[in-house]
Amino acid sequence: MSLAAEAFVSQIAAAEPWPESATLYQPLKEDQILLSDSASSLAVQTFLRMCGLPIQVTCRPNAEYMSPSGKVPFIHVGNQVVSELGPIVQFAKAKGNSLSDGLDDVQRAEMKAYMELVNNMLLTAELYIQWCDDSTASEISRPRYSSPYAWPLNHVLSYQKQWEVRKKMNAIGWAGKNLEQVYEDVSQCCQALSQRLGTQPYFFNKQPTELDALVFGHLFTILTTQLASDDLAEKVKAFSNLLSFCHRIEQTYFKEHDRESSGSSRHSKGSLP
Amino acid sequence: MAAPCELFCWKAGLGLPSVDTDSLIVLAYARFAGAPLKIHKISNPWRSPTGSLPALRTGEEGSCSQPSQIIIQLRKQKYNADYDLSAKEGADTLAFISLLEERLLPALIYALWIDSKNYVDVTRRWHAENISFPLNFFLPSRMQNKQLERLRLIRGNASLESGEEAEKELYRDALECLNLLSQRLGSNKFFFGDSPSSLDAYVFGHLAPLIKIQLPNCRLQHHLKHLDNLNTFCSTILSLYFPSEGPEGVGRPVSQAQQGSDSDNEPYKRRKQLLSVLVAVAAMLSYALFTGIVAIEHVREEEPGGHASLQGPVHEEEEE
Secondary structure (H helix, E strand, O other): OOHHHHHHHHHHHHOOOOOOEEEEEEEOOOOOOOHHHHHHHHHHHHHHHHHHHOOOOEEOHHHHHHHHHHHHHHHEEEEEEEHHHHHHHHHHHHHOOOOOOOHHHHHHHHHHHHHHHHHHHHHHHHHHHHHOOHHHHHHHHHHOOOOOOOOHHHHHHHHHHHHHHHHHHHOOHHHOOOHHHHHHHHHHHHHHHHHHHHHOOOOOOOOHHHHHHHHHHHHHHHOOOOOOOOHHHHHOOEEEHHHHHHHHHHHHHHHHHHOOOOHHHHHHHOOOO | OOOOEEEEEEEOEEEEEOOHHHHHHHHHHHHHHOOOOOOEEEHHHHHOOOOOOOEEOOOOOEEEEEEEHHHHHHOOOOOOOOOOOOOHHHHHHHHHHHHHHHHHHHHHHHHHHHHHHHHHHHHHHHHHHHHHHHHHOOOHHHHHHHHHHHHHHHOOOOOOOOOHHHHHHHHHHHHHHHHHHHHOOOOEEEEEOOOHHHHOOOOHHHHHHHHHHHOOOHHHHHHHHHHHHHHHHHHHHHHHHHOOOHHEEEEEHHHHHHOOHOOOOOHHHHHHHHHHHHHHHHHHHHHHHHHHHEEOOOOOOOOOOOOOOOOOOOOOOOOO
């Protein structure tokens, strides 16, 4: 999101309340969406549920091209469009919904750092496995990514995407890694998250923050997505406190929400500082 | 104690023990851990065993080039600066390194390599002066292209040259990162208590260039000046772990940036003089050859010269 737009957004956003018609756009859930996009989308949905902000999820085959930054998911609220978790968190904050107000400066610094850790290692590892592991790319990623498109276009788009991701891996020095090393990185990242979480219910004790939403989004998606091999999920399953963390958030924000949607959203809003 | 390791990194300059962030990280870590490395400070990345700097050559395991790989190698040889850290502190280390790489590094690359005034006045100038002769004409711009490409891919948008907008966004992220680091450091001497760890090496590697190199055009530096604890942190590391490079390093960049190139160091001057004389002589000779003032003839026994027969010992003769 550009700066001018952002200044505009934060001015306007404060004035207007959160509309009921807010919509989140993501690629087609059954046939198209890939692990990394699905994880990002789930993270945003979790964050909004934690804030108690209602959102409708809409699947569009061209979601990636609709997004202002070219990345999914993005939300459409009132007459504004905001993409990716970071800007969405800021946007919600401008509207008076923040999860991290109760943290002190050091905790906020740590929260930001761990969010970057998840983006830097988990997200990159997901992209690597999707596009740089040949069997996953040819069996899952390319066919799924291009499923809405007809013959010549599907190959063009999926190879273009793959080429793009590989170039990025080159630039950040991941191109030389093999699958084993990537799994090791994932393990290391989970180890760090698990250490940080310890026995607490959330990363910063009693109250959920955007970090919890982000970690849940990625771990839960990794655990529930069928890939060419189960190795990735196995790496996460080695950490029992992360598993129960995922389970807890799923119970609190997804199961209960579906049962008594309006009631629990008011409840979770009320428990914020 | 295995075979002695050799570390290749960018040479010192601009008031720093090394001009390159990755080299600084590795150097600092090696000092923190007390690893007895044989350090080659060079200015030609092609002379490193991996073709890029920094690089560590170990006796049995070959060479590696990324800072994280080098640190792992050093750790394997029992030079571990993170030995005292708890598991949670280890986790924090990983998290803050990610924060640095995602938020501060792009702005640092931008400030040094992409911002045209900084690049022309400081970065390219230093590299052109310090890289050895034929390479200094194209290596700096090749390095710039590489950095530009890298930045573009990290940020994931193709509109980097458009300047203003991209710069503001990068610097905003970096400012936030600096504030977070400053808050995390607080009044501690190092990030985890009284002894430095690998996180300190990473932070030092990213901050020291911003603090020490005098860039003509960088808002980030102005902001960093106000974060006293980060400034103290860097100068503590410089004075404790790089005592030899410390004192004269602070004064030099200013004089270099402000005075012209006339105060250049001696060995290069002599070489440049020699080179220019050679070039001039070569130019005059070729002019003389082409215009026919001088002709080359083969003086064999009976053969008349004049033909362009190019084998055999060449002999010069002047004819008026």
